[in-house]
Amino acid sequence: MGSVRHGVFRRSWVHLSTSQCVSTSVSRRFCASSRQMSVMPAWVIDNYGNNDVLRFTKNASFPVINYPNEVIVKVFAAGLNPLDVSMRGGYGAATMSMQRDPLNIKQSGSEFPLILGRDVSGVIMECGLDVKYFRERDEVWAAIPSWKQGSLAEFVVLSGNEVSHKPKSLSHTEAAAIPYVATTAWSALVNTGGLSKDNCAKKRILILGGSGGVGTFAIQMLKAWGAHVTVTCSQNAEQFLRGLGADHVVDYTAGPVEEPLSAVEKFDLILDNVGGDTEHWALNLLKPWSGAKYVTLVTPFLQNTDRMGIADGMMKTAATVGSKVVKHLVKGVHYRWGFFAPSGPALDEIREMVDAGQIRPVVEETFSFSQVPQAFEKVEKGHARGKTVVQISKGGADV
Ligand SMILES: NC(=O)C1=CN([C@@H]2O[C@H](COP(=O)(O)OP(=O)(O)OC[C@H]3O[C@@H](n4cnc5c(N)ncnc54)[C@H](OP(=O)(O)O)[C@@H]3O)[C@@H](O)[C@H]2O)C=CC1
Numbered sequence: 594m595g596s597v598r599h600g601v602f603r604r605s606w607v608h609l610s611t612s613q614c615v616s617t618s619v620s621r622r623f624c625a626s627s628r629q630m631s632v633m634p635a636w637v638i639d640n641y642g643n644n645d646v647l648r649f650t651k652n653a654s655f656p657v658i659n660y661p662n663e664v665i666v667k668v669f670a671a672g673l674n675p676l677d678v679s680m681r682g683g684y685g686a687a688t689m690s691m692q693r694d695p696l697n698i699k700q701s702g703s704e705f706p707l708i709l710g711r712d713v714s715g716v717i718m719e720c721g722l723d724v725k726y727f728r729e730r731d732e733v734w735a736a737i738p739s740w741k742q743g744s745l746a747e748f749v750v751l752s753g754n755e756v757s758h759k760p761k762s763l764s765h766t767e768a769a770a771i772p773y774v775a776t777t778a779w780s781a782l783v784n785t786g787g788l789s790k791d792n793c794a795k796k797r798i799l800i801l802g803g804s805g806g807v808g809t810f811a812i813q814m815l816k817a818w819g820a821h822v823t824v825t826c827s828q829n830a831e832q833f834l835r836g837l838g839a840d841h842v843v844d845y846t847a848g849p850v851e852e853p854l855s856a857v858e859k860f861d862l863i864l865d866n867v868g869g870d871t872e873h874w875a876l877n878l879l880k881p882w883s884g885a886k887y888v889t890l891v892t893p894f895l896q897n898t899d900r901m902g903i904a905d906g907m908m909k910t911a912a913t914v915g916s917k918v919v920k921h922l923v924k925g926v927h928y929r930w931g932f933f934a935p936s937g938p939a940l941d942e943i944r945e946m947v948d949a950g951q952i953r954p955v956v957e958e959t960f961s962f963s964q965v966p967q968a969f970e971k972v973e974k975g976h977a978r979g980k981t982v983v984q985i986s987k988g989g990a991d992v
Pocket residue numbers: 674675676774777801802803804805806807808825826827845866867889890891892931932933975976977978979
């Protein structure tokens with residue numbers, strides 16, 4: 594656990610055949626387990642649709658380590674996100690089918706049966722040959738790429754560089770509320786927005802849509818880094834967001850938010866979790882010619898590829914984002930799209946903030962493994978105040 598992650602993974606994406614697999618003691622160890630356990634309990638979907646497509650099975654395929662940098666994680670808790678509801682309905686299917694590893698879909702020839710769930714907190718059961726940073730029984734958390742099988746199952750396989758040691762101060766249920774929204778906020782604010790703990794002090798940040806998963810995490814991270822944070826939310830979320838550290842809260846249900854927001858000092862960065870017509874007025878709230886950025890998480894990228902196919906959809910996406918970047922650049926502000934990016938190293942940094950008491954999990958509601966359809970209904974209703982978490986099995990501090 595104390596070792597540094599840097600330089601640890603040899604990125605040798607070598608597929609281990611069965612014969613190679615039994616040629617070393619370590620690989621024999623992980624192959625033996627995979628042979629012993631060929632099925633596991635999971636919630637799967639066999640086609641896209643509404644909540645009726647969710648099916649519980651005790652016979653989902655047990656995940657297999659195909660690459661030497663992979664680990665198998667026993668899932669204790671799984672976080673749900675709006676993306677899970679969208680993916681249940683087929684959102685992003687074209688792009689994700691392209692990204693899926695053929696080794697993982699060879700049996701059925703399609704993505705089905707598909708396991709949803711993008712957040713995991715659990716314990717490592719098996720490590721591939723090249724995994725040096727983790728050991729069996731390490732407690733870990735991770736955000737799972739949307740093209741991989743998810744965490745609504747007893748086990749999940751992940752690359753070692755997607756996984757991070759779980760914060761010691763959190764139970765698995767609490768930990769499962771953080772990785773996907775945290776790595777999304779990190780990607781949008783740090784990688785795309787250029788913010789860091791060293792340059793954030795006193796910067797004025799506006800978060801459009803502060804009361805959901807991404808917003809509640811982003812507020813806390815930015816406050817820990819010394820930023821001044823303004824948020825928009827419904828009136829009934831105001832005290833909740835002030836409690837997370839928001840300096841200025843604007844109720845979007847009281848009328849057009851652009852009016853009160855235009856009356857205050859302009860912003861250095863806007864994180865847009867709402868989309869729709871926000872980008873028609875939000876960029877006017879940025880400080881022009883100062884490097885100020887607008888980063889939206891609500892993009893048409895996956896809808897374009899679903900509707901038009903990969904090639905045409907990507908061309909349309911590139912043309913759309915390119916024209917918007919140029920349109921706003923001539924006015925002195927930067928327009929960007931933000932995307933979730935799985936990252937164990939980012940979660941390592943977030944773990945330190947959590948264990949230092951700078952960020953707390955915001956679990957709105959918890960469901961048992963048998964209540965996965967109810968958990969989906971909860972997320973689908975919207976109006977989130979933090980995160981919805983499913984307890985898959987008892988473990989660690991949750992026992
Ligand atoms: N591009 C990417 O890779 C990613 C994109 N996303 C997207 O980011 C967005 C936020 O995700 P997440 O936080 O998980 O979603 P949640 O569903 O957890 O939260 C959305 C929040 O926004 C509030 N809200 C709705 N309308 C408005 C409005 N007009 N102004 C202010 N607040 C509003 C809702 O509460 P209420 O309705 O009660 O006000 C709710 O609290 C989603 O659209 C999601 O799809 C998320 C992750 C990755």
